[in-house]
Amino acid sequence: MKHSFIALIEDKCTSCMLCVRECPAWCITLDSHTVEVTEEGARRPRKVNVLDSFEIDYSLCMYCGVCIDVCPFDALAWDEHRALVTADREDMLLGIVELRPSDSS
Amino acid sequence: MKQEFTWHKVDAGQWFTTIGEQRDAGFTYFDFLTGVDRESLDPDKSDSQLQVEVIAHLAKPDLSDSIFVHTCVSEELDSITDLFQAASWHERECAEMYGIAFTGGDSRSLLRHETLSRSPLRKSTVLAARVLIPWPGGAEPQIKEDGRKAGNSSRRRQRPPGVPENWLKS
Amino acid sequence: MPALPDRLTQVTCYALASDPTICVKILNASLACCTLELQAAIASGEFVETDDASCDRQVTVLVVAGTVTDALVPRVMELIKSHPGAKVMSFGACATSGGPYWDSPPVSKGIDQFVEVASYVSGCPPRPEAFIQAVRVLAQIGTQA
Numbered sequence: 001m002k003h004s005f006i007a008l009i010e011d012k013c014t015s016c017m018l019c020v021r022e023c024p025a026w027c028i029t030l031d032s033h034t035v036e037v038t039e040e041g042a043r044r045p046r047k048v049n050v051l052d053s054f055e056i057d058y059s060l061c062m063y064c065g066v067c068i069d070v071c072p073f074d075a076l077a078w079d080e081h082r083a084l085v086t087a088d089r090e091d092m093l094l095g096i097v098e099l100r101p102s103d104s105s
Numbered sequence: 106m107k108q109e110f111t112w113h114k115v116d117a118g119q120w121f122t123t124i125g126e127q128r129d130a131g132f133t134y135f136d137f138l139t140g141v142d143r144e145s146l147d148p149d150k151s152d153s154q155l156q157v158e159v160i161a162h163l164a165k166p167d168l169s170d171s172i173f174v175h176t177c178v179s180e181e182l183d184s185i186t187d188l189f190q191a192a193s194w195h196e197r198e199c200a201e202m203y204g205i206a207f208t209g210g211d212s213r214s215l216l217r218h219e220t221l222s223r224s225p226l227r228k229s230t231v232l233a234a235r236v237l238i239p240w241p242g243g244a245e246p247q248i249k250e251d252g253r254k255a256g257n258s259s260r261r262r263q264r265p266p267g268v269p270e271n272w273l274k275s
Numbered sequence: 276m277p278a279l280p281d282r283l284t285q286v287t288c289y290a291l292a293s294d295p296t297i298c299v300k301i302l303n304a305s306l307a308c309c310t311l312e313l314q315a316a317i318a319s320g321e322f323v324e325t326d327d328a329s330c331d332r333q334v335t336v337l338v339v340a341g342t343v344t345d346a347l348v349p350r351v352m353e354l355i356k357s358h359p360g361a362k363v364m365s366f367g368a369c370a371t372s373g374g375p376y377w378d379s380p381p382v383s384k385g386i387d388q389f390v391e392v393a394s395y396v397s398g399c400p401p402r403p404e405a406f407i408q409a410v411r412v413l414a415q416i417g418t419q420a
Contacts, residue, residue: 003402021242025368025375026265032246049246059372059385062399083405084397085412089371089387092397218346221380234378 003063007079008054008099015049019067027060058084058092111172120176121183128188132163132172138195140203144228157203184210202226240265289322297414298330304354307341309367309400316403334414337361342369343383355390362393362413371395
């Protein structure tokens with residue numbers, strides 16, 4: 001599975017920024033905002049971080065997997081290998097949609 | 106090779122003679138010579154000028170025993186190429202990486218181009234790219250919400266690892 | 276600069292095992308670790324050495340595989356210019372952007388600064404399958420393996 005592909009499971013991400021800070025190549029960027037969620041029966045609303053954007057620059061990524069190791073919520077994971085071949089370097093900047101695991105519906 | 110390693114510390118002035126003594130005592134295989142910048146590891150710097158530790162590893166040819174000889178220097182040290190010719194490349198690399206002159210040795214650079222910055226492995230040499238390029242990890246997405254810091258982000262580091270606080274002044 | 280020796284400028288012609296009418300001429304500017312994956316791909320059986328005459332369609336691919344230092348740029352440019360019409364493939368993170376060494380002063384932050392790149396392949400190193408895919412794209416025969 002190693003050196004295959006790093007995928008993001010969006011629902012698990014809490015924008016803790018650990019992957020961004022620990023990436024040795026500085027290839028991850030994320031942006032998020034806070035949303036109040038009211039749940040029935042809860043005494044007060046709680047604040048939840050919602051991802052606005054999450055990008056991995058695969059022109060820099062060295063597939064070390066440190067981001068996967070440090071994520072406390074298992075929001076990043078090794079995925080099936082996909083050959084990332086592009087005609088433009090900018091197309092290697094993958095966002096939330098492109099980073100979805102290959103087996104997600 | 107035994108698992109416990111012997112470390113023998115000497116003053117810089119005794120470097121050449123000690124290496125010679127160890128060689129005569131049977132440690133005739135020169136393994137490597139390298140440097141370590143001790144600046145960040147010894148906050149109580151009584152020898153504040155002697156920042157770079159130079160380490161030589163010698164072994165017996167049958168590898169039954171080995172010894173690490175080490176000393177602390179600021180900028181100069183005797184070359185041991187008269188004792189071990191093989192030390193020449195190691196000293197040249199140590200010289201260009203830590204800015205140490207090995208007197209009596211080969212002073213040509215080994216790997217680095219002459220136009221590049223000197224002594225890149227010294228802690229005081231800051232890697233400019235990591236300082237000047239904005240660190241994605243410095244962003245605080247939650248702050249923009251209501252102007253105050255969310256959660257415990259005030260404890261988050263604001264600088265990338267390895268970037269000293271007052272890098273402009275060092 | 277002395278001339279580049281022949282063994283470094285050789286272009287080998289291969290037919291693709293999956294599409295034998297298509298020939299790919301590969302020149303491997305083998306600079307660093309990515310080269311090994313390239314060689315693994317070539318040794319995988321997908322590339323069958325052949326002579327020029329047996330090809331309906333041909334594409335010449337010059338693969339820059341590995342870290343390019345600023346000191347090496349003139350040599351790489353010389354290699355590229357000596358094969359006009361070759362499609363340049365930036366193989367791996369180092370050739371594409373400097374990769375893990377982007378912060379190092381002597382390293383070039385991507386060969387596309389001085390040459391037009393036809394194909395970028397992500398990876399550190401990319402897998403041999405990625406090279407095969409990239410070649411298929413350059414030969415315009417689709418990406419079905």
